[in-house]
Amino acid sequence: MxxxxxxxxxxxxxxxxxxxxxxxxxxxxxxxxxxxxxxxxxxxxxxxxxxxxxxxxxxxxxxxxxxxxxxxxxxxxxxxxxxxxxxxxxxxxxxxxxxxxxxxxxxxxxxxxxxxxxxxxxxxxxxxxxxxxxxxxxxxxxxxxxxxxxxxxxxxxxxxxxxxxxxxxxxxxxxxxxxxxxxxxxxxxxxxxxxxxxxxxxxxxxxxxxxxxxxxxxxxxxxxxxxxxxxxxxxxxxxxxxxxxxxxxxxxxxxxxxxxxxxxxxxxxxxxxxxxxxxxxxxxxxxxxxxxxxxxxxxxxxxxxxxxxxxxxxxxxxxxxxxxxxxxxxxxxxxxxxxxxxxxxxxxxxxxxxxxxxxxxxxxxxxxxxxxxxxxxxxxxxxxxxxxxxxxxxxxxxxxxxxxELLSVRRTSGRPTQEGVRANVAVALRYFDAWLRGQGAVALGGLMEDAATAEIARVQIWQWLRHGLVSGETVREIVADEAAALGKEYPWARVDEVVALFERTALERELPAFFTTDAYARHLTFKAEALA
Structure with a gap:
């Protein structure tokens, strides 16, 4: 050691x-x-x-x-x-x-x-x-x-x-x-x-x-x-x-x-x-x-x-x-x-x-x-x-x-539904907004969402896009709808930053390992003078 x-x-x-x-x-x-x-x-x-x-x-x-x-x-x-x-x-x-x-x-x-x-x-x-x-x-x-x-x-x-x-x-x-x-x-x-x-x-x-x-x-x-x-x-x-x-x-x-x-x-x-x-x-x-x-x-x-x-x-x-x-x-x-x-x-x-x-x-x-x-x-x-x-x-x-058996996913596989796509976008955007404002556990739709569930939401969107199970146009339309709803529900929401974060971490060809590393570096850090 x-x-x-x-x-x-x-x-x-x-x-x-x-x-x-x-x-x-x-x-x-x-x-x-x-x-x-x-x-x-x-x-x-x-x-x-x-x-x-x-x-x-x-x-x-x-x-x-x-x-x-x-x-x-x-x-x-x-x-x-x-x-x-x-x-x-x-x-x-x-x-x-x-x-x-x-x-x-x-x-x-x-x-x-x-x-x-x-x-x-x-x-x-x-x-x-x-x-x-x-x-x-x-x-x-x-x-x-x-x-x-x-x-x-x-x-x-x-x-x-x-x-x-x-x-x-x-x-x-x-x-x-x-x-x-x-x-x-x-x-x-x-x-x-x-x-x-x-x-x-x-x-x-x-x-x-x-x-x-x-x-x-x-x-x-x-x-x-x-x-x-x-x-x-x-x-x-x-x-x-x-x-x-x-x-x-x-x-x-x-x-x-x-x-x-x-x-x-x-x-x-x-x-x-x-x-x-x-x-x-x-x-x-x-x-x-x-x-x-x-x-x-x-x-x-x-x-x-x-x-x-x-x-x-x-x-x-x-x-x-x-x-x-x-x-x-x-x-x-x-x-x-x-x-x-x-x-x-x-x-x-x-x-x-x-x-x-x-x-x-x-x-x-x-x-x-x-x-x-x-x-x-x-x-x-x-x-x-x-x-x-x-x-x-x-x-x-x-x-x-x-x-x-640990990898027997095929029997659980299936196509996403329109409701499932929208639910994932809605959870990701709302959670990202709360996270950027300093809140890490958020009650949404009767569930306590945290970074883990938000990660699932955004990587599922990425996976479905990757395999052509949902179109990029459809996803972007849903993102626009849910972003507008977020801004209406919470006038203080950081909608533009949230959408940009979602696009970087869910809609690009290469999937970032975590949304938290990107969001932390861009939004949650600051430097004051070093304390004595």
Missing amino acids: PTSTLTGTVRVLGEPGDRYDEILTPEALDFIGRLDAAFSARRFELLAERRRCAERIASGVPLDFPRATAAVRADPDWRVAAPGPGLTDRRVEITGPPERRMAVNALNSGARVWMADFEDATSPTWENVIGGQLTLLDAVERRIDFTTPEGKEYRLREDDELATVVVRPRGWHLVEKHLVVDERPVPAALVDFGLYFFHCARRQIEAGRGPYFYLPKLENRYEARLWNDVFVLAQDLLGIPRGTVRATVLIETLTAAFEMEEILYELRAHSAGLNAGRWDYLFSLIKNLGHRPDFVLPDRAKVTMTAPFMRAYTELLVRTCHRRGAHAIGGMAAQVPGRDAAADEAARSKVGLDKEREAEDGFDGSWVAHPGLVPVCRAVFDEVLGDRPHQLERTRDDVEVTAA
Whole structure:
């Protein structure tokens, strides 16, 4: 593992704000600098390997389970670490941005875990990044109570049943341009992880919990190994025993699905399991194989978890986790309870059926996006688990998944509908507008949309155009209609910027890997004078 020799000083280019000095202390910046010095070069190499891998897949090299790691998969004896304090029972997890109101609601919700999301549910403005760290610090200190200007009070419960905090930093592909070393931006993953770990790791340990993380967008075992080395160095630098960190990896990329066991193996001293990040998984499938006509997907609403390739993915995940003593956590229920009684009941029923399938398949818990759905998810898992904290004993030895089954998309393929095209355009434009204005999780049409669902929306449009299933003229007409509707609905909307972003990321011949990298660089960064 690299040493922690500091080669440069982290400079702050973001504007100062209220209480920012509590987060951006000299000691915290030095800690970030040491992580950056140890791991930035390796991160850069792994991102280059991502591009090479994508080129190999595009050239026709078939995806399969790695032969080089067959011994790891065949070895029946290794196991991941035991669950950390507060992570034994994970039957309901709630996700959302690290914003004060969300934090109070999530911690009070009755969920066992709150996943504080700097990745898909946060628009990474400088205010949101540092404000999110302040939210987490105040939550750990139990001083997050506040009253809105309208007089509504948000207070933490007095009991000890608050959700366990698990932080999702941004992925390896993103940078934080407001913190630089020698004019080079620091990897956003190290910023989000490092600031939380520096300020809250020991506090969480003293509170009977620990520094816990969700790791997004990993594509292979080497990226998991990088995270493991980050954990080891961070613990050493702060004098925290190795193995204190716990991390759950989201299996949300196609290539990672072929290396689930290897990812657990690399993180085994720090692993808390795997999560079925199903929305990003569909996004990744289109990114990697969307150029092929046999991988065309229909409207995203029609790609359910009962599709053969999605069943293969989730059943393999449960089997892999339970074979190694790790939690398997189900996917997001994005429904938002509404005021219309019939629509609300329909949403709850749909969520209940989804969670029943997961619990019966062997998952140990699952995600919801709204506090109102916590009781629905909890009731389902209570029925299956009873007094047990999980069902790790269900090793699912009956499951055998082949590479062909993970890629059996043809049986789910189909042509898009006019309604599906319009729905994707509408979601993408509205979400892009909210994201550019600093909002990363948005309720649209009864669903909580985030960056993952917006990514699916725009890459499906790209795929359908690529294969001539919809015309460019039709798409542009719909874009114009939905842009006009957006401007009418929200007079403050940044319509021209939103349309330009959509055109760059969905309508060009070459598909950008993420809309967030383009939008962040163009719209969410600024430079003030470097702070002393």
